[in-house]
Amino acid sequence: MNTEAIIFMALSWGSIITLFIFSYYRMFRKK
């Protein structure tokens, strides 16, 4: 894969996965 493709794939997957982990982590974390 070329560098540009890797950067754009990492940015899009990374942002979505970060949002997903953040939301479920906060949801299941004890208040």
Next chain:
Amino acid sequence: MAGQREHWGSKLGVILAVAGSAVGLGNFLRYPAKMALNGGGAFMIPYLVALVLLGIPLMWMEWTLGRMGGQRGFGTATSIFASVTRNSMTARILGAIGILGPFIILVYYTFIESWTLAYAYFAFTGKLNTVTDQAGMKSFLSGFQGLAQNDHFSGIGVAYTFFLITFALNFYFIYRGIQGGIEKLSKIGMPILIILAVLLVARTLSLGAPDPAQPDLSIANALNFIYTPDLSSLANARVWLEAAGQIFFTLSIGMGVIIAYASYLKKDDDVVLSGLSAASTNEVCEVILGGSVVIPAAFVFLGAAGTLEVAKSGIFNIGFVTMPLIFGKIPLGALFAGLWFLLLFIAGITSSVSMIQPAMAFLEDELKVDRKKATGILGIVAFLACQPAIFFLGHGFVDELDFWGGTVFLVLFATVETIIFGWVIGIDKAWEEMHQGADIRIPGVYKFIIKYVTPLYLFAILGAWSYQQFIPTILMEGVAEADKPYIWGARLLVFGGLALVIALTVYAAKRIKTPPGGAA
């Protein structure tokens, strides 16, 4: 009144139900095609911008408006809009779009959803494997749809049988209610959907370069093809419009279904983190899972030019012609094709049940019809309304319903609710309402975004889209003379339905006393 209403059994249940409503056929068929055709990796920039400025704010607004309505005993936008606008009849009537819009989508969506169930059956039983070329697969599809008689099908009987099964399943879950039906379906269906999607992604990404004679047609190059950005596309307004449209369709916003679902929350149930969780679940199912099956699989078998052609051919062609052919070329292809269609069916049914719920909530909450009767009434009306969509499929009837229910009403409804939320209720009061029982605080910048940026974004979409599509579609440009009566028939169904819902809304308004003012 509010005490008689059902509630969700758990926080995860409502999140999965909203995510199930959002994750539909579009995540696996529409999104990858849009991305491939609109700048590849560069498409992700306007897509993520639209998610942050349009999708997530609208998600929060609908969750909040829904919970506010539930506290007053209502699950539909009609009474919710009226209750925050001092019983304005105009607001109430505009809210009727949130009942009719999803119902119109349901009319054709259920039929398409039934194809996925039928194709899963054909794949598992080996019937689909007998077709090995594109012309044959197209003929198989048109025979199945009843548009042609051929060696595969002699009429629409098989398709109609699968439609009846799908229709009955939808209304079974609706009849079982919020906890016993929709929540249970989502809690079982969504994990299965994610497992199936992960399996298919793993299979696709492990294809390598299946043809030794063409080593360039590899998964690594497929990912290059998908994610290498064409930054010049960012200067094209159409790309921004497509990205915003995709965010709209994928999150089930502007339909009224999230409002209906959120109305079954309790007063202090969180809406901020729940809305974010539902949106993020949908995005994982779209960007990561949906984006990693169709286009990579098409690339390694058809190459870059062939893949672009597939992406341009529309979601029916991608899902029901290209994908079965591609699965036919890999070991255990029948199994994977069956899993693919099962995945689409689960994605479809968790969405279609949500399209019925606003009308159910309207009958139950505002016309005081009990659930059994309401299911029966809606079942009969929906069944009758589905018939022209089934039998006039080849005459533009479904496209016309999609134009109104799946496009015009969505953007219009979202614009109305954004104005009501940020300007009529007022951003300060709305902000306070959103944070009632919230598990997290929303960054303060969203006050500005919700009040100014989201409505302006929606006006820009409305304007650009009206210029590009609305007028030519209204004038039936490019429609064959023979199909025009069918288009008028679809319009009659849409506007007849709208007149009926508005009349019922006005009738219901006279029977119920809506508390004036803002927050509950």
